Amino acid sequence: MYQEVIVEGFVLQVEVTHCVNEPPGPGTWSSDWDAQGCRELEFTVLSGICYDEDGIRMDADPLGLQLVALQYGRQIEAALWFEIDARQRRQRWAA
Incomplete structure (x- = not known):
């Protein structure tokens, strides 16, 4: 996924190479990771x-x-x- 972000006066074209966005599941007891969710992001x-x-x-x-x-x-x-969260909100409203 490609994004354009503005940081400290730079306009950057960024490629997201890895994205994990698992929401928390408080009722899940199988592991701490499942109960608290996970957010990981790698970019270039x-x-x-x-x-x-x-x-x-x-x-x-x-x-x-x-x-x-x-x-x-x-x-x-x-x-x-x-940007990722905003995209997900737009997709939920469009559905």
Whole structure:
């Protein structure tokens, strides 16, 4: 799944390579994991753009993308979960 997220002035094209989103089942006694649910996400930053102080668009180089993914990994993941949850809500309302 491909997503576009905005983090700290970067517009990033991100590919979600692995996503597990199991809701909690409080009545389940088979294991702690089933009772509390599980959310895992792995992603790869494919490309990105940023803007300089004059508002001129610049493409981020591959090394810069790796640094952005390391430095802002938690913010990227939070933005991806926000988009994934919103997509699920839209699908529930459309059904």
